[in-house]
Structure formats: C-alpha cells, structure tokens
Amino acid sequence: MLKFLPGILLLQVITVVLVLIAPTELSGWGWLRLVIPVGIVGVLTAAWFSSMAAHHNKDEISRLQECHAKEREALRVNAERAKHRVIKQAHQETIQEVRRTSTQANIKVGMAFAGAAGIGGLLLLTQFITLGLLMLTTAGGALGGYVLRIRQEKAKMELLPKTKTKPRLINASPTTK
Template identity: 45%
Template sequence: GIVLVQFVTAVLIYISPIDLEDSASLLRLLLPLFFVALMVAFWFSSLSAHFKKDSEHKMKNQFAKEREELKVKAERAKTRVVKDAQKDIAREAKVTHAKANFKVGAAFAGVLGVGALFIFAQLVTAGLLTMTAAGGVIGGYYWRGKRIEKEKVPQLEIIDTKVIEK
C-alpha cells in the first residue's frame, strides 16, 4: 500500500508540468496526492478492521471449542466419579450383608445348640420349643432376604448427569 502511494506520487510528479514556485500548480499536485493518501489510509483502516474482526472470530471459536472440551471432560469425570461411588456403595453393602448373615447364622447355631442341650438335659419340651422358634426365625429371615433381593434394582441410576459426545 505504501509502495503504491509512493509510486502514484512519483508518477504524478513526473507527468505534471509544475513550477514549484507557483502556488496554484503546487496545489494542483498536492490535492490529488492528498486524496490518494486519504484513500490509502481508509484502505489500511479497513484492512486492519477486517483482520481484527477475523482474529476475534477465530479466537472466539477457539475458546468455544476449548470450553466445550472442558465441559465434556467435566461431565465424563462426574459420571466416572458417580459410577465409582456406586461401586463403592455396592461393595460396602455386600460386605455389611455378609457380616450380618454371619452373625445371624452364628446366632441361629447358638439357639439350636441351646435347644439340643435342653433335649439332652431331659427338657424335651423346652428344647423342641427353642428349636422351633429358631426355625421360625431363620425362615422369616430367609423370606425377608428373598423379598429384598426381588425388590433390589440391578444398578442405581445416575441422576442429573448428561454426557456430551463429540
């Protein structure tokens, strides 16, 4: 652009018959040069404005893409954390149920042992009553376990998460 202005200036000076001491001929030379310089200035201004707008648009798109990638990563991490928490809860529940089942089994064996002791000690009625009560308790426990197992959901649902795929 600047080279173009210099070239136009050189051509105008070369083709114009001017007398540098005459102000009218000097004005005839400077006026077109002024308008050429003004047009080039507007052209440069327009170029810089378009370049600025294009670079802003490019940066906005880049930032939007990065923001979207961060959202996707955050959602995936959130989903992973929720799944891990569900696995931990299920594992803890399994361990707790196993401990409870062992305790119930031990209590049942203890009651049966007491009932057998009563029978061997010639207290047949008390022994049979104790063993029957233990059988009823273990039957109720078994029935309750089956009912809970039937109502149990295979896996807890993930609530309030949304995964964005690329």
C-alpha cells in the same frame, strides 16, 4: 501483511506520478498543488488500510471464538464423562460395601441362631423339653424368616433394570422428529 503491499505500491506510484507532473517551479502556493493531491491519496489509502485491518481483526476474532467454543464443548463433554465415571465408580463401591456389610450381618445372625439352637439342644438334654423345643422352634422360625427376606431382596435386585447410561451432553440441543 501481503494484503497491504498493493496499496503501498499504488500510493508510491501515485506520489511519484504527481511529483513528476508537478511544475519545476513550486514557489508560494504552488506547493499546495502537489501536497493536497498527495494528502488526499494518503488519507484514502489510510482509510483503505484501516478497513482491511478491521476486517482482518474481525475474521481473527470470529476464528478464535469458534476455536474457543469447540474447546469449551470438548471440556464440557470430558467433564460429563468424568462425572459419569465417578458416579459409576461410587455406585460400584457402594454395592461392594453393601455386600460386605450384608455378609458380616449374615454371619452374625447365623451365629446368633446357632447359639439359640445350641441353647435349645442343651435344654433338651437337661430334661427341659418344653423350654428346649420352644427355643428350637423359635430359632428355626426366625432363621426361616431371615432366609426368606434375603431371597426376596436378591430377587428384587435381579428385577431392577441394569441400564448402561451414556454420558449426556450439557446444553445439547434435543433432536426433533
């Protein structure tokens, strides 16, 4: 508000000077010689104050817009980071669930093969040699195929690139070379 102080003081000085140089006898239209210049100076000072206030408001609005733009960008970056964190956490949970399910499936399949091998051994002991050997070779071949598939899946998982991705900013301007 100190911006307006020089204008107020100038208006008061001009008004005092006009009153001091006015004639002592102001009757009828003589008052117009005093009121018109004071009115003109008042209107010019009001226009000057209005212009100063408009510039002050415009500067304040642009400062607030810049502040809000920075805050909006910070919110976008934080949201992108949070999104990246949630995606990474979901990926980790998915990997753990796949491992848990795979382990449970491996146990069940191992028990099935052990059962088939046990039945094959029992058939050998009870003199059903052909049927027992057939059962044992079938269980062994299935177990070998299952182990081979597990090894191939592990090798494929190791070959996949493990990239660490940085959070990408939304509406970020691409850099040009």
